[in-house]
Amino acid sequence: MIPVSQPASGAASRGSAAAVPAIEVRALCKTFGSNEVLKGIDFHVDQGEVVCVIGPSGSGKSTLLRCVNRLEEPTSGTVMVEGVDITDSETDLDDVRTRIGMVFQQFNLFPHLTVLKNLTLAQQRAKKRGKTEATEIARRNLAKVGLAEKADAFPSQLSGGQQQRVAIARALSMDPDMMLFDEPTSALDPELVGDVLEVMKQLAKEGMTMMVVTHEMGFAREVGDRVVFMDGGVVVEQGKPEDVLGNPQHERTKLFLSKVL
Amino acid sequence: MKRSTRRRLTRGVLYAVFAAAVLFVVLSADWSRIQTNFLNVEVARDTFPEIVTIAAKNTVVYTVIAFVGGMLLGLLLALMKLSPVLPYRWLATAYIELFRGLPALLVIFGFAYAVPIALQWRPPGGNAGAGLIALIIVSSAYIAETIRAGIEAVPKGQVEAARSLGMNSAWTMVTVVLPQAFRIITPPLTNELVILIKDTSLLFIAGMAIGDRELTTFSRDALTSQANATPLVVAALMYLVITLPLTQLVAKLERHNKRGR
Numbered sequence: 001m002i003p004v005s006q007p008a009s010g011a012a013s014r015g016s017a018a019a020v021p022a023i024e025v026r027a028l029c030k031t032f033g034s035n036e037v038l039k040g041i042d043f044h045v046d047q048g049e050v051v052c053v054i055g056p057s058g059s060g061k062s063t064l065l066r067c068v069n070r071l072e073e074p075t076s077g078t079v080m081v082e083g084v085d086i087t088d089s090e091t092d093l094d095d096v097r098t099r100i101g102m103v104f105q106q107f108n109l110f111p112h113l114t115v116l117k118n119l120t121l122a123q124q125r126a127k128k129r130g131k132t133e134a135t136e137i138a139r140r141n142l143a144k145v146g147l148a149e150k151a152d153a154f155p156s157q158l159s160g161g162q163q164q165r166v167a168i169a170r171a172l173s174m175d176p177d178m179m180l181f182d183e184p185t186s187a188l189d190p191e192l193v194g195d196v197l198e199v200m201k202q203l204a205k206e207g208m209t210m211m212v213v214t215h216e217m218g219f220a221r222e223v224g225d226r227v228v229f230m231d232g233g234v235v236v237e238q239g240k241p242e243d244v245l246g247n248p249q250h251e252r253t254k255l256f257l258s259k260v261l
Numbered sequence: 262m263k264r265s266t267r268r269r270l271t272r273g274v275l276y277a278v279f280a281a282a283v284l285f286v287v288l289s290a291d292w293s294r295i296q297t298n299f300l301n302v303e304v305a306r307d308t309f310p311e312i313v314t315i316a317a318k319n320t321v322v323y324t325v326i327a328f329v330g331g332m333l334l335g336l337l338l339a340l341m342k343l344s345p346v347l348p349y350r351w352l353a354t355a356y357i358e359l360f361r362g363l364p365a366l367l368v369i370f371g372f373a374y375a376v377p378i379a380l381q382w383r384p385p386g387g388n389a390g391a392g393l394i395a396l397i398i399v400s401s402a403y404i405a406e407t408i409r410a411g412i413e414a415v416p417k418g419q420v421e422a423a424r425s426l427g428m429n430s431a432w433t434m435v436t437v438v439l440p441q442a443f444r445i446i447t448p449p450l451t452n453e454l455v456i457l458i459k460d461t462s463l464l465f466i467a468g469m470a471i472g473d474r475e476l477t478t479f480s481r482d483a484l485t486s487q488a489n490a491t492p493l494v495v496a497a498l499m500y501l502v503i504t505l506p507l508t509q510l511v512a513k514l515e516r517h518n519k520r521g522r
Contacts (some may be wrong), residue, residue: 071421098427108422112440121436122426167422174426 020083022047022178022209023068028077030063037063039233040077045178050210052220052241055230056256061213064230065180068211069100082177098126101171101179105186107163109155115142115166116151119173127174134173141169145199161192165199178209185216217261221245229253297489304491308483312492315472316479317499323393323461323475328454330397335404340434342409353405360402366463369395373467392467400457407449411442444518451511455504476500 023045030038037060045051053061066072067079070086070093079086086096110118119138123129129137142148145165155163164184171179181200185193197219204210204223214220220227221241228238229248237244237253245261248254262270341353360368372395373388384391415438423433443450462477469478476496483492 069425071425094424094427094429096427097425100425102422102425104418104422106418108416108418110419110422110437110441112444122423122428125432125436126427126429170426 020047021045021080022049022082023211024080025064025068026078026080028064028067028079029075030060030067030072031075037233038067038075041233041235043228043235045209045211047177047209048207049225050204050208050212050223051226051228052224053211053213053228053230054215054217054220054256055236059230060233061230062182065182065211065213068180069097069102071102094126098122098174099177101168101174101176103164103167103171103179103181103184105183107155107160107167107187109163109167109170111155113154114151115147115153115155115158118155118166119170122170123173137173137175138169141172142166144172144202145169146195159192160188161195164188164196168196168199168203172203178211179203181210181212181214183213183215185214215260217245217257229256231256299490299494301489301491304483304487304489305495307487308480308492308495312476312479312483312495312499316474316476316496317503319473319475320458320461320499321503323389323396323464324454324458326393327396327400327457327461330393331400331404331453331457334397334401335408338401338405339408339412342405343412357402357405360399361406363399365396365399365460366466368399369463370466371395372398387470387473388467389464389469389473392464392469396457396460396464400453400460404450404453407446407453408442410449411446412438414445415441447511447515447518451508454511455508458504458507459500 021044023043025041025043028038028041028043029036041060041064043064053064055061063072067074068081068086070079074087077087081096081100084091084096086093109115110121113121116135116138119141120131120134123134123137124131127134139148139151142151145168147162147165147169150158150162150166155166158166168179168184184200185196188196193216197216200210200212200219201223212219212224224241226238227241227244229236229244229250229252231252237248237250244253245257248257338353338356341349342357344350344353369392372384373391376391377383384394386393419437419441420433423437424430428436461475464475465478465481469475474482476499480492480496484490
């Protein structure tokens with residue numbers, strides 16, 4: 001674990017809560033039918049930390065990420081978000097989700113709404129913000145991802161990279177405490193990957209807590225505070241990016257890295 | 262024989278057969294009888310203006326009522342059929358299977374004559390009202406299945422994106438899923454609407470008051486009183502005047518909606 005000095009962010013302003021991990025997963029198991037995808041995962045992300053999860057496809061890394069905001073129902077184990085057990089049926093899941101931004105591989109923008117409406121919809125419906133306030137926040141976040149002039153466009157009129165940046169702006173408009181990225185650049189043409197990674201780097205620099213499932217080893221090395229390597233439903237190895245990527249200890253990690261690097 | 266010659270010869274024979282068939286029909290038809298019985302200008306003129314001000318108007322009014330009612334009830338049934346609560350699913354399935362399995366004519370007859378006797382209850386609006394309730398019930402069974410298919414055709418990622426932003430399931434359905442579902446099912450819904458326009462003709466079985474008659478009932482009555490089939494031809498033209506612009510309008514709407522896909 002790396003103590004990172006961060007600029008004053010949401011994490012720091014919560015004072016005593018800063019000691020609580022943003023995400024803490026204990027003994028998490030997930031099975032689909034007879035297929036055991038997660039086999040007792042222990043995992044955490046500290047506040048302000050950027051954790052990159054890597055591993056071969058089918059290793060369970062996306063499932064782990066999707067369990068964090070309970071898009072997947074854990075079979076057993078606990079998932080705590082800022083100290084709140086989200087597997088507890090008493091927990092207001094919708095409220096927790098407004099604090100967890102999520103970015104999908106396939107963008108999942110709402111195709112029937114303009115870019116601006118994509119950004120204001122959940123602000124108005126889930127956060128009960130007024131239209132003026134929601135629009136102002138939406139425009140600010142669009143400008144942040146460099147797409148201020150696309151407010152009135154429909155998603156289908158944008159390139160993949162632009163759509164993904166809108167999706168990031170949509171998640172940011174909820175003022176989340178942390179962001180989950182599920183292979184955010186895997187569906188993009190190679191020349192569009194850079195713009196999206198640039199936005200993510202900027203976010204990391206601002207101190208956003210991030211959990212990133214990715215195949216971009218360059219990004220993991222440069223931006224990640226910690227890299228977690230998963231294979232076969234377990235965490236095989238984790239540590240500083242230069243250690244895990246540069247000097248892997250386990251055979252499976254070496255094998256995987258020899259294929260992707 | 263060269264291939265081009267043979268092709269020309271085959272085509273010539275096909276044209277000759279077609280011409281002979283047309284000639285046979287034209288020559289064998291008794292045109293004066295056709296004119297007096299089906300295209301009698303005097304009789305046609307007598308149907309005006311009532312065939313427009315009463316009959317065509319009622320056909321349109323009944324269609325609109327049955328379609329709007331069928332959509333609302335159909336939406337409710339579709340949501341019940343997708344509900345996680347088992348008894349709701351059973352109820353919706355039983356309803357849909359029952360009313361798709363019965364001829365509309367029998368259901369209309371039942372509501373106009375059997376229900377008042379069995380339940381000691383008269384539906385509002387006299388026999389026309391009873392028939393309309395039956396039409397709503399029958400059309401809602403078909404529309405429910407169409408709407409359910411539309412909801413299921415919206416990609417799962419759309420719901421996940423909305424829920425991950427903290428929107429509850431009701432807002433997700435109303436603002437994200439249904440708008441996209443209705444775009445997908447515009448063509449089959451147009452079909453339901455056109456079928457419904459023609460199904461209002463079945464209302465004649467309910468036996469309607471003079472002012473309540475729609476196109477078919479009206480022209481059948483005129484046929485009896487005038488001993489001439491011309492009113493049926495006028496009614497047929499009226500149906501086309503109603504349906505053709507409608508299908509054009511929906512086609513236009515569909516092209517417009519393509520934008521937000």
